[in-house]
Amino acid sequence: MKAANPGTREEDFVEKPFTQVLSQTRSLCPQCLRPITAHRVREGDDVYLVKECPEHGTSRAVIWRGGPALETWTRPKTPSTPKVPATTRDKGCPFDCGLCPEHGQHTCSALLELTSRCDLGCPICFADSDVRSPDADPDMATIAGWLDSVERASGMCNIQLSGGEPAVRDDLPEIVAMAKSRGFPLVLLNTNGLRLARDEAYLTALAEAGLDSLYLQFDGVSDGVYESIRGRALLRQKERAVERAAAHGLGIVLVATVVPGVNDRELGDLLRWAIQAGPAVRGVHFQPISYFGRYPHPPADADRITLPEIMRGLESQSDGLVRAADFIPPGCEHSQCSFHATYFRNPDGSLRLLRDNGQCCSPKPGPIVAADGARAATSFTARQWKAPECGCSSNAGEPLGDFDAFLAQARRSAFTVSAMAFQDAWTLDLERVQGCCIHCVAPDGRLVPFCAYNLTAADGRSIHRNAHARS
Template structure:
């Protein structure tokens, strides 16, 4: 029985296909199913149904958050070949930008076996010039206003002019200036974090996959824990907010999620959240696409509730108000320390980006718009992930959400979130049209993150560099 219809791509030739969701034979798994006239049938797991008497994510049919689309006021591209081939954004894209990614290099000082950007190869293109980066930022500001900006790569810190790039972002008045980094240079140069903070950096999106080096060696090709700790300490001294970001792979580090959450709390208030990403398989990865060890978003939520039951319950984790519900989950907590060990108290009302625009019980009727969800989500992230130095964002200052955060003390908050990216096997074009994380390409085109990185099983890119 079909649960839901959509469209997808053939993972071999990238032809657009009709697709649908259906239960597996045993009824425990929801799969995305599609058939290419040239390459045959494909099925991939996207959700696990609840198990009796075990803490579990909601049923597939219940994990939903409907919203009215919010189309671009000034589309950058025409609708010619249809989604996903006309991105820019095109007139049928249904969500504004929450976070604009500026890729400032494809060079890297590591060589991770798993890399969404295939960074650090000899064939990496040259770094974009500062003038080009400025033009991309201007295009993003025109299209998306005061959204949040993540400076990404490759590894951005290999550019010696990174403080100047941070200043360029800050001068344009974006909501949050965040750096996506492996932390190696932040660890090796004790004052580098302070230099970036002085330039206007507010948040560090720090790659941190595990509590032990065994998983780091599998995913990153080397021991990492010691230098990650040094990088975090230097960011804390500089007053930067840090979010630990883990790429999660079945059989590698999925058994460590509860321990990773406890470690994030033990590392202190500089760590503003833990963000979990079940691995998508585009860019560089060491498995054949059809055999890759996948994890669904529901399995990530189940692992948290079962490995850290004193901190997380399934009902804490909410679908997003911004992007498509199958793309992410989130929760917000207040830190407590009544037993000698750091703990969490769930913030039920007003505490997550899902509830920021309007409380859950007010969602129906009427449906919230995607624009409301986008605004609430980017403001929530900007307020919770920035460090001590950052000023409150100007977008929507003085509203009820601001007053709630001021009363609760944002510095004591901790966010827990997850994001399931899509690859050529799992791509759902309904999810693509609801994407709010956009990479700013040369000439200012905005491409949803998954499409920007998407590669066919043989390595062909949907959107070539």
């Protein structure tokens, strides 16, 4: 054994985890947002995004913990440029979003922010919510222009109506009807559900206007979770929103922001609750917390939870109701952004995995063209996230044949489990941004990848959100 030199410390002889540079990408400095080189670096079982700014030094953030290994989690895609690019390449990604001709994926879902107002003040929210007057909300003509921009740039993608909390707008049913009249395949409401739980007439008007589904904020099945994340006990209101939306024929996807130490131990309980809630609940979707706003110091690795941890947590906490091996990478967005699996919900509350056969989020197994993946994901989401019909008769009122009845029952029983990891200034990977299929509509009508639109530097500065107010 080699003798220690004078002055060496005992910890110098502690075995360090194996370190391996897996690949190189581009990112931004979280302090100044300067474009810089970044590396995906494996240390033991974990992978970090490591980058160095000439001015602000090195930053590192965990992006993947444990198995499945990051290097095996891939779905090869051939990039496909936007239908009608709205900007040219000038400063490079992510500053030229519009979309620019170098973006590698079409729009699967376009998100319209209908208001900055909200009836909650969640500290973890990425949206720019405030208490401004309703007069500051975009008017109907502006929203119509946004829908025109989406159709021109992306065609008939799915539409998410968001905010703030869009249900603070009394004219939301008219907005829903306008979007439906354009022929978009799915009109989805991103909502905390509070008004829908208490205002029956409002919910009825939304359903009659043609609203298809709710993307319902639903973080857990105990009030302690909501008190920690949302500031007050909300479980009963959330349950009531599900009950009433189901009675009005709306599809529901439960969306949980997963925060370490708060609700990461309730993944299995939430999964079981969603399964038992009935066929109107079409699935449950998990979003690991990401950090926007003012963070003068990088969030600690303990403040993050990664996609493989959620996969494994779902398996262990559900007693094998789902398995980590069930989940596969997406066929639409970048592979490292998400996972999903589709199941049949059995009458006893168990799930039977529907193997990916090319119908869920990709046109076929194996390498795909990005545009084909976007079309498949758009179509699958529009079908799956709407409420199922009863399965006893056709649209014309005729009884269904045995095979048609089987298909209708299969659709009623379909249930999805998915997750998407949004990026912040410490985890931003521009390869992932260029493969994004969820695009926010900026006030001037440009389409901007979701993570680029919501990105903020450590001091709260943004690249795209509110950029029009500073110009």
